[in-house]
Amino acid sequence: MLRNLRVGIAGLGRLGKRHAEALAHQTRHCELVAACSPVTQEREYATQQLGVAHVYEDYAAMLANPEIDAVVLVTPTSLHADQTIAALQAGKHVLVEKPLALNVTDCERVLAEAVKHPALVAMVGFVRRFDPSYLHAHTAVAAGDIGRPFLVRSQTCDQNDPEGFFVRFAPTSGGIFMDCSVHDIDLARWMLGRPKATRAFATGTNALHPALAEFGDVDNGMAIVEFEGGQRAVFYASRTMAHGHETSTEIIGTAGKLLVGEHAANDRVIRSDALGVRHGVVKDFYERFEAAFGAEMSAFVAACRGEQALTLTLSDALEATRIGLAITRSLHSGMPEAV
Ligand code: NAI
Known part of the structure; x- marks a missing residue:
């Protein structure tokens, strides 16, 4: 039996809270074990409302936690590329919200890093x-x-x-x-x-x-x-x-x-x-897309557990x-x- 995927989320804003609730309560075969936000109220929300065990102000500190298998990035778009690269370098699977980056060079940097980690899933949230x-x-x-x-x-x-x-x-x-x-x-x-x-x-x-x-x-x-x-x-x-x-x-x-x-x-x-x-x-x-967000998260978890391949690629995001x-x-x- 495969063990549950242990997930850390970064960003608990408008969409991040929705993803966090899905990871904590709805998605099968995963556990929301960590959360990261620079905002105190958002960290309190993670601890008090979702019972998240490890809460961080600093993203690098969350990545250093060896208990985390995968990260979900729901942070401002301008941070996506660097945070995705850092996650891959830390040996974590990544689901990053769209768009992957705001310039082609940043997208290419992510693709180049992903090639070095073929065992890790890197997926962009094209929910539709x-x-x-x-x-x-x-x-x-x-x-x-x-x-x-x-x-x-x-x-x-x-x-x-x-x-x-x-x-x-x-x-x-x-x-x-x-x-x-x-x-x-x-x-x-x-x-x-x-x-x-x-x-x-x-x-x-x-x-x-x-x-x-x-x-x-x-x-x-x-x-x-x-x-x-x-x-x-x-x-x-x-x-x-x-x-x-x-x-x-x-x-x-x-x-x-x-x-x-x-x-x-x-x-x-x-x-x-x-x-x-x-x-x-x-x-x-x-x-409009609540069911799709649920299916997207399930597909990410299944891909990380090696149960399902993804047709959506980083090249599509680029x-x-x-x-x-x-x-x-x-x-x-x-x-x-x-x-
Ligand atoms: P938001 O501004 O409500 O939330 C951003 C969150 O990131 C906040 O919780 C903020 O505290 C946190 N944050 C900022 N800097 C951080 C850092 N260095 N480390 C960790 N957390 C940090 O924005 P919203 O609307 O939730 O959007 C977030 C992302 O989701 C954007 O990239 C957006 O394009 C995407 N999005 C995708 C949608 C979709 O249909 N797939 C719909 C809405 C947003």
Whole structure:
């Protein structure tokens, strides 16, 4: 019998708390034995709410604990590359949140380090690959059900947060395309068979949050990406939806098309009355992808225990960053940019 995977988590913010709760209470074959955060309240949360045995202010100190087999990184994006490399050097498996890094050189440094540790799992959290609906769509595309796929239209649209969490987040997020569209970019490559991207064009606007302009960012962004084989992708990302979180993707092929996630329904109830016909909506990314986050964590644990191989690679994460950067350059230059 394989023993449980012993996990340490770094970062206990908006998403880190969710991952920590999943590791402590829901994911099979693992134990959350350590947590790390520079914030006192977050360390207290780990001890008092989750009963985590080892709590650290310093990431290097957590890595020095020989009882930890794997780390989950839910820290600001600007720290991902160095923290992933340090984990691999300490002999730990790593699940790092997306995006892997905000420049290609940092991604390449991670890939080079991972090659030196073939027995360790290094996985990037492209959670949508574990969503049942996206998996269904991918299986159908791979089976040829829509003929030859040539166009992906994909959007990540968050409900407007009047308090502007993402404005404070902007200095470390890499901007709306690196933060939100990076998921859509990975989905497009996955659905289209991993083609090489050649050129990108982007534009955007600040509809409600002009403070983003200070960071060269927008609250609504649109992009077109060209791929070598003639495939195309169109992305839309928004921070200002009035109704809720709406992630949806259309995969168009020569013999049909698939639509995933349209209308953001939060359940299967449709109400018809004097006001019209309507349904409730998911309020945020976590409500939409809760099941996928659970499946993602289970896949990571299974991969670390040698029970399951991963199809999602660090090279995929590098390509998503490369494309996201070209889109962001185009947003700033106003011109098409080579990928
Ligand atoms: P956040 O700002 O709420 O949390 C960041 C956490 O990192 C905080 O707990 C902070 O105390 C901690 N931290 C900062 N420096 C640290 C250090 N040196 N060592 C250890 N901990 C440190 O941010 P949020 O929204 O939780 O995002 C974190 C990451 O997760 C980002 O990279 C983001 O792109 C990613 N993310 C992924 C999503 C997905 O759909 N897969 C959704 C939301 C976020």
